[in-house]
Amino acid sequence: MVDLKIIKNQKILHKEIQKNKEKKKKIGFVPTLGSLHKGHLELIRLAKKKSDIVVVSIFLNPLQFNSKRDFKKYPINLTSDKKKINKEKVDILYIPTIKEIFPDKKIKRIKASKISKKLCGKFRKGHFDGVVTVIKSLFDQVSPNIAFFGEKDYQQILVIKDLISKFNLRIKIITINTIRENSGLAYSSRNSLLNNKQKKVASLLFKIIKKISIQAKNNLKILNMLKDMGKKELANNGFKKIDYLEIYNEKNLSIKNIKKNNLRVFVSATIGDTRLIDNYKS
Secondary structure (H helix, E strand, O other), X not given: OOOOEEEOOHHHHHHXXXXXXXXXXXXXEEEEOOOOOHHHHHHHHHHHHHOOEEEEEEOOOHHHOOOHHHHHHOOOOHHHHHHHHHHOOOOEEEOOOHXXXXXXXXXXXXXXXXXXXXXXXXXXXXXXXXXXXXXXXHHHHHOOOEEEEEHHHHHHHHHHHHHHHHOOOOOEEXXXXXXXXXXXXXXXXXXXXXXXXXXHHHOXXXXXXXXXXXXXXXXXXXXXXXXXXXXXXXXXXXXOEEEXXXXXXXXXXXXXXXXXXXXXXXXXXXXXXXXXEEEEOX
């Protein structure tokens, strides 16, 4: 039975990590904002298979939110999160304050790569700069061999890979497919903000992009038509705002050299006051 170590101080974390590295232990890292769901738990389970020591962090990063309202609205349940993590027999839970993440009072922001300007980056100014600034600090403190991410945040994965390349970090990224509810709705902490009626409508997000993905692979010449059809279908079913519905080459988030094997559909739409994202590759 593994005893979960809950650490809030980066110096104590550093000692613990170094102690394990001296024993040649492989460190796996799952960074989270908290409010853990089945997607997070699958990442933790994969980390346990691929690593000797698993570190999960919970840090609600204020730098990646575009408004104080959105930040305050984010669901938090630390007691529940601790129980879930303990049940998964994680080795270390790191719960830093912003002072631990940034010991210097002045936060030096890192610029995210160009790929951050597309999709969510167009509608959430500075979001990915906030993500990479905090992830870089967490990577420095946890010093993982492997970090684990879910494909629901596909653009974020590409941005983080660019960060690793930029700073020559010796960290391997392992991803898992998006974990979904029975309805097809991607697990997200924000799903708890939806009522039952909204959840039913939200599940259409996946159904529509899955259909578009299949049709696009069958005929690469009708991509624009499929995007327009998808947007209309979302609007007709109660999504009040559609930030984007794009069909891109998944390697560089562009329309260049789209082929059947690299085609991925990306969507972001709002239902009620909740903004949801998803993507799919058939």
